[in-house]
Amino acid sequence: MHYIYCPKCGEKLTERPAGDDGMVPYCESCQRYWFDCFDSCIIALVYNEYDEILLERQSYLSSQYMTFVSGYITPGESAEECTYREIKEETGIEAEKLELICTEWFARREQLMHGFIAFARKADITCSKEIDEARWINYREAQQYMFPITNKSTLSTLYQRFCKEKEEGLR
Ligand SMILES: [Zn+2]
Numbered sequence: 001m002h003y004i005y006c007p008k009c010g011e012k013l014t015e016r017p018a019g020d021d022g023m024v025p026y027c028e029s030c031q032r033y034w035f036d037c038f039d040s041c042i043i044a045l046v047y048n049e050y051d052e053i054l055l056e057r058q059s060y061l062s063s064q065y066m067t068f069v070s071g072y073i074t075p076g077e078s079a080e081e082c083t084y085r086e087i088k089e090e091t092g093i094e095a096e097k098l099e100l101i102c103t104e105w106f107a108r109r110e111q112l113m114h115g116f117i118a119f120a121r122k123a124d125i126t127c128s129k130e131i132d133e134a135r136w137i138n139y140r141e142a143q144q145y146m147f148p149i150t151n152k153s154t155l156s157t158l159y160q161r162f163c164k165e166k167e168e169g170l171r
Pocket of ligand 1: 006009010011029030
């Protein structure tokens, strides 16, 4: 998001040079720059010891396709803390370890996605209210339920990476 008015005091912003960043919106009253901002989010492929991955359906995203656990990073937490928290909140599952695989810009929603692969032991799923359905599904059969991986997305990146590592015996 590009600021035109100061989010603190409402004053119309001017532009001022900010070193290597060129001209940046500036509030004369608050005497501070307002750099363009965007949401930081996580998405996590969670797998268990039985070759299954965690898929969930959220009707506001799609009534048809399932996806991985995802959520907004909140101020004060790291991407890793957010990922453990979102997995627990949305599905009741406690991840044991996770690994940051990639960060990707999601242009349509102006979000910086942090893509993780997380391991959790198989346990019963308890969906939060924002989730319509969540299930453990064998990773080889998961594609028929997921958003198409032909779309460029962090979901696709994580899924393809996981399948490749499985084939190579790395997971
Ligand atoms: Zn201001």
